[in-house]
Amino acid sequence: MKARALIAATVLLGGLAACGSDSTSDGPLTLRMTTWSANEAHVKLFTEIAAEYKTTHPDVTVQFDALPFENYTTTLTTQIAGGNAPDLAWILEGSAPDFVSSGALAPLDGKVEKESDLVPAATKLWQADGKLAAYPFSTSPFGVFVNTDLVKDLPAGDEWTWENAMAAAAGAAKASGKQGLVVRDFDYKAWDNLASIFHGWGAEAWSADGRTCGFNQQPMVDAMTFIHKAIFTDKAMPGPGVAADFFAGESAMTITQISRASLLKEAKFKWTLVPLPAGPKGEYAVIGQGGLGVLKKGRNADAAADFLAFFTNEANSAKLAQFFPPPRRSQLTAATLAKSNPLLKPEQLQEVVIDGISTGVVKPSHRDSAEIGQAVRSALDPLWKADAQVKPVLDGVCAAIQPLLAR
Amino acid sequence: MSTLTAVRSSAEETRPRPAYWTTRRRDRLTGYLFIAPQLLGTVVFVLVPLVLVGWYSLHEWNVLADTFDFVGTDNYQRLLDDPKLPSVLRATLLFSAGLVLLNLALALLLAVLLNQKLRGTTVFRVLFFSPVVVSLVAWTIVWHFMLQSNGGINGLLDTIGVQGPNWLRSGGTAMAAVVVVQVFKNVGLNMVLFLAALQGVPRDLYEAARVDGASRWTAFRRITLPLISPTILLTSIITVVGSLQVFAQIAVLTQGGPGTSTTVLVYYLYQQAFQFHTFGYGATLSVLLFLIVLLLTVVQWHLRKRWVFHEQ
Numbered sequence: 214m215k216a217r218a219l220i221a222a223t224v225l226l227g228g229l230a231a232c233g234s235d236s237t238s239d240g241p242l243t244l245r246m247t248t249w250s251a252n253e254a255h256v257k258l259f260t261e262i263a264a265e266y267k268t269t270h271p272d273v274t275v276q277f278d279a280l281p282f283e284n285y286t287t288t289l290t291t292q293i294a295g296g297n298a299p300d301l302a303w304i305l306e307g308s309a310p311d312f313v314s315s316g317a318l319a320p321l322d323g324k325v326e327k328e329s330d331l332v333p334a335a336t337k338l339w340q341a342d343g344k345l346a347a348y349p350f351s352t353s354p355f356g357v358f359v360n361t362d363l364v365k366d367l368p369a370g371d372e373w374t375w376e377n378a379m380a381a382a383a384g385a386a387k388a389s390g391k392q393g394l395v396v397r398d399f400d401y402k403a404w405d406n407l408a409s410i411f412h413g414w415g416a417e418a419w420s421a422d423g424r425t426c427g428f429n430q431q432p433m434v435d436a437m438t439f440i441h442k443a444i445f446t447d448k449a450m451p452g453p454g455v456a457a458d459f460f461a462g463e464s465a466m467t468i469t470q471i472s473r474a475s476l477l478k479e480a481k482f483k484w485t486l487v488p489l490p491a492g493p494k495g496e497y498a499v500i501g502q503g504g505l506g507v508l509k510k511g512r513n514a515d516a517a518a519d520f521l522a523f524f525t526n527e528a529n530s531a532k533l534a535q536f537f538p539p540p541r542r543s544q545l546t547a548a549t550l551a552k553s554n555p556l557l558k559p560e561q562l563q564e565v566v567i568d569g570i571s572t573g574v575v576k577p578s579h580r581d582s583a584e585i586g587q588a589v590r591s592a593l594d595p596l597w598k599a600d601a602q603v604k605p606v607l608d609g610v611c612a613a614i615q616p617l618l619a620r
Numbered sequence: 621m622s623t624l625t626a627v628r629s630s631a632e633e634t635r636p637r638p639a640y641w642t643t644r645r646r647d648r649l650t651g652y653l654f655i656a657p658q659l660l661g662t663v664v665f666v667l668v669p670l671v672l673v674g675w676y677s678l679h680e681w682n683v684l685a686d687t688f689d690f691v692g693t694d695n696y697q698r699l700l701d702d703p704k705l706p707s708v709l710r711a712t713l714l715f716s717a718g719l720v721l722l723n724l725a726l727a728l729l730l731a732v733l734l735n736q737k738l739r740g741t742t743v744f745r746v747l748f749f750s751p752v753v754v755s756l757v758a759w760t761i762v763w764h765f766m767l768q769s770n771g772g773i774n775g776l777l778d779t780i781g782v783q784g785p786n787w788l789r790s791g792g793t794a795m796a797a798v799v800v801v802q803v804f805k806n807v808g809l810n811m812v813l814f815l816a817a818l819q820g821v822p823r824d825l826y827e828a829a830r831v832d833g834a835s836r837w838t839a840f841r842r843i844t845l846p847l848i849s850p851t852i853l854l855t856s857i858i859t860v861v862g863s864l865q866v867f868a869q870i871a872v873l874t875q876g877g878p879g880t881s882t883t884v885l886v887y888y889l890y891q892q893a894f895q896f897h898t899f900g901y902g903a904t905l906s907v908l909l910f911l912i913v914l915l916l917t918v919v920q921w922h923l924r925k926r927w928v929f930h931e932q
Binding site: 286287290291293294311312315316317401402452453454455456509510581583584587590591592594595597598 | 681682683684685686767768769770771786787788789790875876877878879880891894895896897899
């Protein structure tokens with residue numbers, strides 16, 4: 214009995230001691246990179262790139278750690294706070310200002326191959342004092358995927374406006390009993406995804422300098438009135454609490470980024486990809502970005518920066534382009550992208566991706582984006598009811614976030 | 621048993637020198653070794669974090685910028701000035717009160733019903749207890765599907781011609797939904813405790829009461845309730861403390877919404893620390909939570925003298 218208790222205590226203490234030991238050494242090292250994609254095809258490509266790197270750097274093993282997208286930034290910062298920072302991390306555009314301005318990332322100037330090839334619109338968000346802090350590995354415009362089995366005559370050309378798009382979505386929903394247009398990942402919480410609609414009205418969440426709230430200004434009021442009507446009057450979009458996945462054939466259209474096209478490989482319905490419809494302010498594009506950075510608090514920052522340079526060099530950037538539109542000007546041609554995007558037609562790539570990147574606005578981002586985003590979300594909640602008054606709700610949003618923006 | 625035999629035989633062999641390992645010392649060591657894992661766990665996972673939280677609450681800790689600056693009582697001042705705190709405390713109170721009342725009332729009702737000598741009560745006991753052993757998150761996720769506006773519950777209501785509300789998205793029903801999901805999860809535990817207490821009430825008291833002409837309700841009020849009052853105290857402490865720790869249900873079902881109507885204290889401190897990266901202020905909120913739990917427990921403990929039959 215006693216012997217057993219002693220063994221148990223020793224094992225427990227030993228285990229705790231082992232947890233505390235540090236693995237810093239000059240020998241073989243493992244780099245950990247956090248991502249938000251557990252997509253099999255993505256992981257396969259990353260692993261191939263890492264394996265190729267190992268041929269020239271036999272000591273370095275790269276491990277890809279896919280964290281759930283919904284809590285990605287929270288999980289990442291918790292790991293950093295817990296002293297378990299990854300060596301490299303994907304960063305969402307929304308939290309880019311926090312990561313870039315805080316100095317959490319090791320500067321990348323001079324590390325990235327042919328930095329001059331990067332499109333300025335793509336790197337803008339990722340620079341601190343004019344120096345690149347993270348590599349925007351994905352600059353992905355939002356487009357509209359349409360289930361053409363459900364939407365028979367899709368408005369085209371000049372007819373492709375928001376009014377017509379919502380009418381088509383409402384019609385398809387009514388005829389099929391399924392849902393109309395789903396703004397993917399929005400779910401009445403991640404409101405920044407609505408930027409793909411409200412930019413069509415020229416609306417902004419806040420001013421370019423980030424200090425003035427834009428929610429109660431006329432363009433946003435008009436855009437939100439339109440969205441509210443589409444949800445509650447026209448039933449063109451699923452209401453709050455209604456789950457519908459376009460890629461499982463449950464809705465007629467969805468707004469999302471082209472990296473999701475890979476989900477359509479085994480689709481049982483016919484589909485197409487078109488740019489965002491024109492709004493009252495004309496044609497426009499919205500981009501979502503993902504950056505790749507080296508965390509200063511990681512254990513092997515130098516080795517990590519070296520791997521980042523390899524991961525993002527021209528050859529690998531071309532490979533990554535099949536899922537993540539690259540920031541490299543030389544690779545942003547329909548011909549190059551078509552090679553790696555067998556699911557999309559060259560004209561779709563030109564219209565949605567290449568034109569989108571050159572003219573697109575990046576989704577809203579700000580310092581303290583999590584807190585501001587949460588405040589907007591709470592204040593917008595009253596809007597998601599059939600009898601909501603749009604302007605007072607939006608005034609409420611500004612009242613909630615103006616003090617945070619001015620901070 | 622085997623220890624005793626071993627001790628006796630070893631004592632016989634080494635009679636000349638008084639052994640260091642006397643029975644008393646051995647027993648003491650055995651005792652300490654038995655509590656060592658628990659003690660170690662308590663120190664590492666309870667006491668050390670408790671002290672650290674107090675320490676963090678005096679600092680401004682920015683994880684991204686890697687700064688950890690002493691700010692004295694700034695975070696406590698911020699706590700007093702926080703405009704969101706009143707609504708957070710209100711939501712916490714609403715949740716706790718709703719949960720405790722509903723949980724204890726339902727648990728007692730079920731226990732009384734299942735204490736009758738009827739066929740099939742064992743089946744019902746198992747049914748009501750089984751959610752207790754189900755994973756909390758799995759339980760909540762299933763309820764999340766059920767409570768969607770096109771989910772199972774509204775589908776059921778639809779069949780009888782009632783249009784159900786959007787449970788998790790409107791202010792009034794969201795809190796009620798979270799409370800009910802939590803009540804069904806844990807009511808079985810309190811039910812079993814009450815059942816055990818009910819079965820401990822001597823039958824002859826009821827017989828005496830019946831002879832004296834007491835109605836069933838009077839017997840329940842005058843005999844049952846006083847005699848199970850220690851269990852009522854125990855279950856209410858467990859339930860109150862548990863209700864203040866609610867997190868997974870909120871995170872899965874409502875994320876504190878709509879608006880901030882279900883943002884209870886634990887969820888708010890999680891937001892502050894892990895989503896807004898203000899770990900110092902998050903730690904200050906944990907200190908507040910600790911004080912509230914401590915206060916409630918002390919109050920309940922002192923009230924026991926007036927409530928609890930055996931303590932008089």
